[in-house]
Amino acid sequence: xxxxxxxxxxxxxxxxxxxxxxxxxxxxxxxxxxxxxxxxxxxxxxxxxxxxxxxxxxxxxxxxxxxxxxxxxxxxxxxxxxxxxxxxxxxxxxxxxxxxxxxxxxxxxxxxxxxxxxxxxxxxxxxxxxxxxxxxxxxxxxxxxxxxxxxxxxxxxxxxxxxxxxxxxxxxxxxxxxxxxxxxxxxxxxxxxxxxxxxxxxxxxxxxxxxxxxxxxxxxxxxxxxxxxxxxxxxxxxxxxxxxxxxxxxxxxxxxxxxxxxxxxxxxxxxxxxxxxxxxxxxxxxxxxxxxxxxxxxxxxxxxxxxxxxxxxxxxxxxxxxxxxxxx
Amino acid sequence: xxxxxxxxxxxxxxxxxxxxxxxxxxxxxxxxxxxxxxxxxxxxxxxxxxxxxxxxxxxxxxxxxxxxxxxxxxxxxxxxxxxxxxxxxxxxxxxxxxxxxxxxxxxxxxxxxxxxxxxxxxxxxxxxxxxxxxxxxxxxxxxxxxxxxxxxxxxxxxxxxxxxxxxxxxxxxxxxxxxxxxxxxxxxxxxxxxxxxxxxxxxxxxxxxxxxxxxxxxxxxxxxxxxxxxxxxxxxxxxxxxxxxxxxxxxxxxxxxxxxxxxxxxxxxxxxxxxxxxxxxxxxxxxxxxxxxxxxxxx
Numbered sequence: 001x002x003x004x005x006x007x008x009x010x011x012x013x014x015x016x017x018x019x020x021x022x023x024x025x026x027x028x029x030x031x032x033x034x035x036x037x038x039x040x041x042x043x044x045x046x047x048x049x050x051x052x053x054x055x056x057x058x059x060x061x062x063x064x065x066x067x068x069x070x071x072x073x074x075x076x077x078x079x080x081x082x083x084x085x086x087x088x089x090x091x092x093x094x095x096x097x098x099x100x101x102x103x104x105x106x107x108x109x110x111x112x113x114x115x116x117x118x119x120x121x122x123x124x125x126x127x128x129x130x131x132x133x134x135x136x137x138x139x140x141x142x143x144x145x146x147x148x149x150x151x152x153x154x155x156x157x158x159x160x161x162x163x164x165x166x167x168x169x170x171x172x173x174x175x176x177x178x179x180x181x182x183x184x185x186x187x188x189x190x191x192x193x194x195x196x197x198x199x200x201x202x203x204x205x206x207x208x209x210x211x212x213x214x215x216x217x218x219x220x221x222x223x224x225x226x227x228x229x230x231x232x233x234x235x236x237x238x239x240x241x242x243x244x245x246x247x248x249x250x251x252x253x254x255x256x257x258x259x260x261x262x263x264x265x266x267x268x269x270x271x272x273x274x275x276x277x278x279x280x281x282x283x284x285x286x287x288x289x290x291x292x293x294x295x296x297x298x299x300x301x302x303x304x305x306x307x308x309x310x311x312x313x314x315x316x317x318x319x320x321x322x323x324x325x326x327x328x
Numbered sequence: 329x330x331x332x333x334x335x336x337x338x339x340x341x342x343x344x345x346x347x348x349x350x351x352x353x354x355x356x357x358x359x360x361x362x363x364x365x366x367x368x369x370x371x372x373x374x375x376x377x378x379x380x381x382x383x384x385x386x387x388x389x390x391x392x393x394x395x396x397x398x399x400x401x402x403x404x405x406x407x408x409x410x411x412x413x414x415x416x417x418x419x420x421x422x423x424x425x426x427x428x429x430x431x432x433x434x435x436x437x438x439x440x441x442x443x444x445x446x447x448x449x450x451x452x453x454x455x456x457x458x459x460x461x462x463x464x465x466x467x468x469x470x471x472x473x474x475x476x477x478x479x480x481x482x483x484x485x486x487x488x489x490x491x492x493x494x495x496x497x498x499x500x501x502x503x504x505x506x507x508x509x510x511x512x513x514x515x516x517x518x519x520x521x522x523x524x525x526x527x528x529x530x531x532x533x534x535x536x537x538x539x540x541x542x543x544x545x546x547x548x549x550x551x552x553x554x555x556x557x558x559x560x561x562x563x564x565x566x567x568x569x570x571x572x573x574x575x576x577x578x579x580x581x582x583x584x585x586x587x588x589x590x591x592x593x594x595x596x597x598x599x600x601x602x603x604x605x606x607x608x609x610x611x612x613x614x615x616x617x618x619x620x621x622x623x624x625x626x627x
Contacts, residue, residue, distance in 0.1 A: 061455070142613060146542075289549055
């Protein structure tokens with residue numbers, strides 16, 4: 001076997017791995033032989049690679065539309081180059097601060113509530129000694145994950161509607177007047193975030209439960225001998241035990257902070273709540289595809305993607321500096 | 329997780345445990361109640377639903393909502409389309425995923441690091457909605473069934489899951505032995521690797537299938553013709569945009585009854601759309617858990 005095959009099998013080394021073998025001629029010839037012998041593997045990856053190029057990389061190349069004044073007749077590359085004009089228009093538009101503010105409020109709120117919620121559920125489940133109860137709670141809380149966004153939003157609308165929803169039936173039992181929750185702008189982010197928790201808490205807990213079951217039982221034994229209380233065990237053993245998993249997920253979440261999901265927000269919008277519900281992704285869709293203003297909305301989108309990428313890279317850098325866990 | 333109770337629990341521990349149980353019970357109820365409420369409402373009479381009589385169990389048991397659904401051509405076409413997109417989509421998904429994941433798992437495959445980088449870049453950065461739409465448009469598949477199958481033909485996350493599985497569960501010696509016996513790479517994949525990989529294939533099929541069944545975004549931006557709409561888009565029109573064609577109300581002669589049926593229909597529709605997925609879920613839960621865990625291994 002050629003020496004380069006024994007290399008460490010991690011993506012981290014990807015960049016180095018390509019140049020280590022380049023030295024000797026012998027190795028090169030060996031590599032050629034290896035490629036020839038395994039030509040079928042290259043045949044296999046052709047189709048998937050074609051997919052990646054067509055549906056991922058061509059659109060990336062097409063993102064230059066943001067710097068052009070798109071005309072359908074002349075195509076993306078044929079349209080006139082206008083530099084940063086589209087970006088300037090966006091920064092100066094009255095919508096700019098509203099969009100940034102709404103996007104940040106919804107995503108930060110989501111992060112603050114949605115990130116710890118599954119951890120708390122997992123820690124609580126880990127204390128339960130009846131396996132049947134534990135499994136039942138796990139099964140039930142995981143189930144809403146399978147509900148589609150459309151059904152989820154219709155459930156929210158039904159439950160919160162002043163006429164049909166059980167929330168208003170409860171309120172009216174206490175003599176409170178019916179409220180059209182979906183029409184009140186200040187409720188929007190809370191409805192969005194807490195319904196996400198309802199739907200995702202069981203799914204999110206799976207990783208933490210696995211991390212908890214992987215904790216060395218000697219630690220619990222030692223803690224018991226030392227007379228630690230349950231809360232102390234949770235605090236000093238369980239929480240440190242899930243920190244690596246939590247760090248990774250936090251990095252991923254922060255990297256997505258400008259990406260509040262289009263699908264759910266778009267469905268939850270109505271004319272009454274747009275002042276707090278309009279975020280960058282829904283704006284891009286409305287201006288771009290519904291309003292056919294391709295270049296301008298592509299610029300808004302690109303601005304968003306770049307901010308996201310910067311956030312992801314810097315959070316990862318920061319996590320690597322302060323702890324052992326990072327994405328790469 | 330076998331913790332012995334040799335040492336008696338202190339009062340604090342008992343209190344803590346009680347709080348944990350109460351907390352979990354509240355969560356259990358909070359998740360379960362809305363589901364039960366929907367289910368019970370869907371089996372109640374329209375009058376009981378509008379007047380808010382349904383609390384836990386169906387009131388005035390009736391199947392009016394379900395009758396209205398199954399006599400509605402729009403919903404039935406949507407159901408059929410969704411089935412088609414799910415079955416064909418999953419076939420394409422699994423083929424492409426395995427075709428990429430298997431070579432990536434082989435240490436003898438020169439260039440796999442480069443391909444991994446190509447893959448991971450697509451996870452971190454995308455061209456955005458408009459270029460994506462224009463690409464699909466320029467391929468000439470806008471408003472065809474292909475638009476529902478090709479743009480989402482493979483998911484990077486699933487490729488990584490499958491690759492991790494192949495790497496850790498297929499012994500290297502097996503491949504070397506097969507090579508000595510003159511077995512080709514594709515022959516080995518087909519005759520040895522795939523039969524050994526049933527668990528991961530189940531994970532892939534289920535993850536992709538749920539994704540297809542629940543997706544609406546691609547249909548929203550790519551499809552215009554009603555006859556091509558998947559169930560989710562039909563649901564959106566009825567449940568969220570509230571646009572029900574009055575002709576679909578089968579025996580609704582009176583306006584009041586029609587309004588009631590319209591509300592009831594929403595509950596039944598939610599049930600009908602969600603049942604295919606939720607009904608199989610308890611049996612396949614372990615595969616999803618497996619998928620999440622294999623995925624997190626590499627992270």
